[in-house]
Amino acid sequence: MKEGKTFLGVPVARPRVAFFELSSCEGCQLQLLNNESTLLDFLSLMEIVRFREGMKEASDDYEIAFVEGSVTRKDEEERLKVIRKQAKVVVALGSCACFGGVNQLKNRFHDLAWVTKEVYGSFPIDTQEVKPISAIIEVDLEIYGCPVKKEEVERIVTLLVLGEEIQHPQYPVCMECKARENICLFDLGEPCLGPVTRGGCDAWCPSNRMGCWGCRGPVPEANLDQLRIIMAERGISREQMLDRLECFGGFAGYLASQDGIFGKKDTKEE
Amino acid sequence: MKLSCDIDIRHLTRVEGHGNIRIVIENGQVREAAWEVVETPRFFEAILVGKKYENAPYLCGRICGICSIAHTLTAIRAVENGFGMTPSLQTRRLRLLLKHMETLQSHILHIFFLAAPDYLGAGSILPLTVSHPKVVQQALRLKLLANDLCDEVGGRRLHPTRTVVGGFTMLPDRDRLRLFRRRLESALIDLDAGVDLFAGFSIPDFQRETEFVSLQGEGDYPFVGGNLVSSDGVLKAEEDYAGMSNEYMADYSTSKLSRLSRKSLAVGALARINNNFSGLLPEVRAIADGLGLVPVIQNPFMNVVAQLVECVQVVRESMQLIDELLAVPWQECRQPVEPREGVGVGAVEAPRGILYHCFHFDVAGRIVKADCVIPTSQNHANIRYDIEALAQFCAAQGKSDKEIELLAEMLVRAYDPCISCSVH
Numbered sequence: 107m108k109e110g111k112t113f114l115g116v117p118v119a120r121p122r123v124a125f126f127e128l129s130s131c132e133g134c135q136l137q138l139l140n141n142e143s144t145l146l147d148f149l150s151l152m153e154i155v156r157f158r159e160g161m162k163e164a165s166d167d168y169e170i171a172f173v174e175g176s177v178t179r180k181d182e183e184e185r186l187k188v189i190r191k192q193a194k195v196v197v198a199l200g201s202c203a204c205f206g207g208v209n210q211l212k213n214r215f216h217d218l219a220w221v222t223k224e225v226y227g228s229f230p231i232d233t234q235e236v237k238p239i240s241a242i243i244e245v246d247l248e249i250y251g252c253p254v255k256k257e258e259v260e261r262i263v264t265l266l267v268l269g270e271e272i273q274h275p276q277y278p279v280c281m282e283c284k285a286r287e288n289i290c291l292f293d294l295g296e297p298c299l300g301p302v303t304r305g306g307c308d309a310w311c312p313s314n315r316m317g318c319w320g321c322r323g324p325v326p327e328a329n330l331d332q333l334r335i336i337m338a339e340r341g342i343s344r345e346q347m348l349d350r351l352e353c354f355g356g357f358a359g360y361l362a363s364q365d366g367i368f369g370k371k372d373t374k375e376e
Numbered sequence: 377m378k379l380s381c382d383i384d385i386r387h388l389t390r391v392e393g394h395g396n397i398r399i400v401i402e403n404g405q406v407r408e409a410a411w412e413v414v415e416t417p418r419f420f421e422a423i424l425v426g427k428k429y430e431n432a433p434y435l436c437g438r439i440c441g442i443c444s445i446a447h448t449l450t451a452i453r454a455v456e457n458g459f460g461m462t463p464s465l466q467t468r469r470l471r472l473l474l475k476h477m478e479t480l481q482s483h484i485l486h487i488f489f490l491a492a493p494d495y496l497g498a499g500s501i502l503p504l505t506v507s508h509p510k511v512v513q514q515a516l517r518l519k520l521l522a523n524d525l526c527d528e529v530g531g532r533r534l535h536p537t538r539t540v541v542g543g544f545t546m547l548p549d550r551d552r553l554r555l556f557r558r559r560l561e562s563a564l565i566d567l568d569a570g571v572d573l574f575a576g577f578s579i580p581d582f583q584r585e586t587e588f589v590s591l592q593g594e595g596d597y598p599f600v601g602g603n604l605v606s607s608d609g610v611l612k613a614e615e616d617y618a619g620m621s622n623e624y625m626a627d628y629s630t631s632k633l634s635r636l637s638r639k640s641l642a643v644g645a646l647a648r649i650n651n652n653f654s655g656l657l658p659e660v661r662a663i664a665d666g667l668g669l670v671p672v673i674q675n676p677f678m679n680v681v682a683q684l685v686e687c688v689q690v691v692r693e694s695m696q697l698i699d700e701l702l703a704v705p706w707q708e709c710r711q712p713v714e715p716r717e718g719v720g721v722g723a724v725e726a727p728r729g730i731l732y733h734c735f736h737f738d739v740a741g742r743i744v745k746a747d748c749v750i751p752t753s754q755n756h757a758n759i760r761y762d763i764e765a766l767a768q769f770c771a772a773q774g775k776s777d778k779e780i781e782l783l784a785e786m787l788v789r790a791y792d793p794c795i796s797c798s799v800h
Contacts, residue, residue, distance in 0.1 A: 146505060160490075162389045209419075225419050
């Protein structure tokens with residue numbers, strides 16, 4: 107651990123940090139590099155000992171592990187267990203790691219043989235049902251989003267390095283959208299999961315007039331039944347709402363409880 | 377004279393995704409030279425089945441964390457072609473501007489963060505912040521500009537939010553576009569410095585004759601749609617993309633692979649420059665000349681230099697696009713969409729090469745079949761044969777293990793592979 111870094115005059119220990127990626131687009135890690143103006147400051151908070159996408163050197167001696175991506179093959183489960191053994195803190199980075207992400211959309215077919223045949227024909231290919239990393243190992247901290255928001259990652263990582271408690275927002279995206287005085291997308295006829303999705307992104311998509319797709323998962327006490335009534339009143343189809351609820355896996359629990367209404371079935375049958 | 381070596385790189389660093397290099401030389405004979413792709417598949421082509429058309433750009437963008445904009449725009453083009461829609465001139469200009477800034481962002485990331493450390497004797501960009509602070513600052517400034525302008529036009533630099541079938545959900549701010557025009561102008565100065573830097577590097581002198589595939593220009597340097605061309609003389613229409621990519625599987629790769637007139641082909645910046653050199657702006661052609669980049673270039677290491685030249689091209693074109701956009705008042709940002717049954721294909725030059733999406737739609741605009749052909753998957757077989765040729769070249773020259781290892785790594789990096797994207 108290198109000395110010398112201080113925060114508000116108090117010396118800060120620079121933890122040894124490693125980055126890992128399972129099945130993903132690696133976009134969440136790149137979001138960290140996408141931080142040009144604050145990148146060097148951010149990097150000085152920690153000692154990065156493994157970041158395959160950015161550096162050649164690699165060490166297995168680390169304290170904090172950031173894991174991006176979901177689990178789709180046995181060897182990824184094994185890698186995770188090794189990471190868990192080494193790291194004091196395991197952070198799930200992004201919606202794929204937290205909920206399975208867009209990758210888990212393949213689970214909706216309940217037929218892996220069909221899925222592999224659709225893409226690879228008769229060529230044998232190894233895959234399994236998509237899982238979030240918490241299905242395999244204990245996770246200490248989750249950072250939501252597809253992609254993660256760099257400002258939020260920096261805030262959370264700073265708190266983590268300082269040993270402070272980290273609290274996720276307990277209010278929905280809708281609240282942040284109102285605070286930004288955006289036009290309500292329901293008034294424009296757009297579907298939006300803002301009322302039921304955990305805030306913290308500062309209404310990233312709705313502020314660009316794209317309705318929320320729920321990438322951060324449900325806010326505590328999300329009232330999905332009420333949202334369904336609102337969407338129906340606005341003439342937004344059940345299929346459009348389902349597209350969003352099932353997109354990242356954050357609402358999988360709700361959908362599973364709704365069998366027969368949204369049903370865990372292929373949308374083709376709708 | 378070094379006669380034997382055994383190189384086994386598991387998960388090559390400073391590339392996107394997971395790939396392995398294996399080279400075994402015994403008594404001067406190459407026993408094994410392989411490029412293996414071990415990335416886990418995510419099955420996007422299956423995921424899309426049953427989904428309405430509006431999901432396609434949103435989901436396809438998530439194939440890739442570096443070129444999400446190219447995937448989004450390719451999916452949109454495939455949907456619009458399938459529905460017989462023609463985007464407005466304003467939409468086409470904004471999309472091209474967005475595309476250019478992704479190209480700049482992606483190329484700068486590769487040139488300076490992933491490739492340059494090898495030429496400057498470093499393991500990553502981190503030591504360069506101390507040894508070459510100016511270079512790092514220039515690279516960060518260029519990348520920041522590209523990303524900021526992506527935010528302005530596409531709503532977000534990664535997985536864009538404003539790009540939809542029919543156009544955009546929102547338009548950029550005209551005053552801010554004016555300021556971006558100025559920043560683009562000063563970016564040319566930073567790029568000049570980059571050109572000087574690369575002019576001083578000694579690029580490995582290695583050649584292997586290759587078939588290059590790209591969009592075909594018509595007096596321009598094309599990025600979106602049009603005919604497909606190969607340097608071996610194959611010419612096809614956009615919708616006949618499958619005859620250009622000819623995907624197949626092999627046991628060394630979880631990514632599909634491609635071939636055309638030979639056993640492998642190459643796509644990317646070098647392919648574009650080789651096929652469309654005359655479409656570059658005169659100022660850009662002069663820079664290419666100065667860097668020794670005059671077609672046909674058969675040295676894959678030169679792809680990095682080709683990317684640098686393209687950076688200048690896209691910055692200059694972007695300045696012109698902003699001028700054109702600001703010369704007329706804003707029109708409607710989004711056209712109505714009328715789904716119809718049929719097939720739609722989109723071909724777009726992503727930063728790493730030509731990218732194809734193809735969707736079959738039912739009458740309600742639901743996807744019944746999807747196909748995405750990724751630039752890096754088209755390059756994998758070529759990388760493999762390049763490594764074979766490089767191993768023979770090194771064995772003949774009697775290079776040391778360390779030299780061979782570094783050269784092999786640099787060779788793969790030169791293609792700027794996006795491996796998770798290629799497996800998708």
